[in-house]
Amino acid sequence: MILITGSTGHFGKATIDHLLEKGVNANSIAALVRDDAKAIELKAKGIQIRKGDYNDYASLKSAFTGIDKLLLVSSNDLQDRLKQQQHAVKAAREAGVKHIIYTSFARKNETDTSPIASVGKSHIETENLIKESGIPYTLLLNGLYSDVLPMFFGEQVLQTGIFLPAGNGKVTFATRNDMAEAAANILMGYGHENKIYTIGNTESYTLQDAATILQEVTGKPIAYTSPTIAEYTSALTQAGVPAAYIDIFAGFSEAIKQGEFETAGTDLEKLLSRKPATLRDYLTSVYGRK
Template sequence: MILITGATGHIGSAVLEQLLRKLPASQLAALVRDEAKATHLKAQGVDIRGGDYRDPASLEQAMQGISKVLLVSGGGDEDGLQQHCNVVDAAKKAGVGCIGYTSRALREPATLVNQLMERHFQTEDYIRASGLPYLLFRNILYMDTLPQFVGPQVFEKGIQLPAGQGRVAFALRRDQGEAIANVLADDSCQNRILTFTGAATYSFADVAQALTELSGRPVEYTPVEEPEFMARLRTQGLPEVAVERITGFLTDIKNGQESTVTAELADWLGRPPTPLKEGVKEIFKL
């Protein structure tokens, strides 16, 4: 049986949706904190298991009878790494035969500005040290996050970010979730690292051009310096930790951290991943 954690979240849902196409629901389980949010999965025959990354006992109970588990990375909590370790520990105690993890495709982890991302590679190290057979899914930045970066007034004000001419091999979340599911359903779990990216890289100037062409409204990308951008975020009332993380994320893009391109996503999809313009049309409903 395959257990998906974070099963009602974005990537967890995408993985389960594809697994339900490939495997009987009786072979699938979902770890959720709030079982009321998983009624749609239960109705499809998925085994719903309550559990919390902070509660080792609940995790150990949820792992019973599981042969393979996908650990979907948590959020930005200060104890996020410990939460991940709790899941790995529970899987090992329960005798799970394979653990997958949704990590990140970043070019040089040692030089990251956004230090929150380091947690992914610390989790990878912990998984390796556990001795469990593993599948590490290094995912590129989800194209679906573009609205968060460009803001709700993108058609009025354009795009102003400290990302320079940095390029990103954006891929849709559902494409990456589908590929992860295909690996979980078919792979033998022999300590593999899979790097899932789009087939090409794009700058925010390319994003602006796609928005312009699709909407018929001119959208321009203007690179700005980090201090100006941080000051703008502060005037919006964001806490300093959020200001630093958002700016660090964009600085990493500027520095080429998100520019890796591989064919592995296409290979596991059996088709090319969704290109930028097609994805932007879908995301922005244009």
């Protein structure tokens, strides 16, 4: 039995869809949900629903009972993520889960000097907990999703261009859908125990590359401006963007500038048995002329 956490989120839902498309029986897939009302679509597909909450260890232990392979999709609660995932790993061990696959993140700098240290620390500590648990594991060091770009660009990107303090840093952007398919292939396959996979594209892109592609697929002039962090913070503050979001965007932009998300190699193509979707493919799907 396979169990997917975060099953009503983008990554979890996509993984389940890929499993079904590849012929895995719905009755051999379980989905962890907090709210039954959000599981109607999953139930309609024949997926077994298990109630559980990252904040409730007992519920996780019950939900994980009888599970062979667990896809632990990282919590999106940045403040309490580590505590929640401590519950999940402990519950998996106590419930007898036989293999845990965790969606972590690609990085180069694991110290407090990283511009995204506050985000990365919980991932790194969760990886260590999983290794120490004695459960066979697969760690997915996921790079940046192509799917985050519309959020970074803003709704007026076709009018105002790209404004991010990311310099000329390169990123191996890959789509969430491709990463989810890779996770599905691991869940279906064998020989992935105690492996660490770097998940990114085969090509690296700067934000200037993104602007050039965006201009080509829309037919509109798209400029890329890389301001200082102070200029960026000031501009977004004046635009009414909440401070918490500004800090996150600025942190990830600085990480891009420092090359944190340009991986030296990738396992994604091997796991997919095909080339991943390119940045052009993604931007065309979102912004291409209709």
